[in-house]
Amino acid sequence: MIPVMGTHIAPAQVADFHQVLADHSRYWGERDLRSLHLLALVQEFGATCLVARGEDGIRGYVFGFVTPDGTGYVHLIATRDDARGTGLGRRLYRAFAEAAAGQGARRLKAITSVENDGSLAFHRSLGFDVRIVDDYNGPGRAMAVFHRELPLDVPRS
Helix, strand or coil: CCCCCCCCCEECCCCHHHHHHHHHHHHCCCCHHHHCHHHHHHHHHHEEEEEEECEEEEEEEEEEEEECCCCCEEEEEEHHHHHCCCCCCHHHHHHHHHHHHHHCCEEEEEEEEEEEEHHHHHHHHHCCEEEEECCCCCCCCCCEEEEECCCCCCCCC
């Protein structure tokens, strides 16, 4: 594992997006989620698409946006395989929450597959409520839907 110290969180650039895709398996393992990575998010919602960069590259990222009703929606969040367990995911969520609140967000939302035990546990540890919603992603495709109010009180690492 790598230390979180020396990691700086900043808005993602187009080159960062391409680097994340090039290193996709370092963040997602065998799961191919490249189709969920949308460059338009970085282009249009730059203040809420963030990367955690260290001297050895991008250690993690969060891509999201703020909806007109004041919801900060996290579309993707990932930490590199050697950065897991360092608190970086929490730091990324805190940075996203602060950026979203700065744009008027009052709550956070995210979704994941019902089988994603790691994501379920992570979001619950951040104080999210979770609901399983049948047919959320189409017929027969239930998803776990997370909600929580802001502020996101996560200890600073």
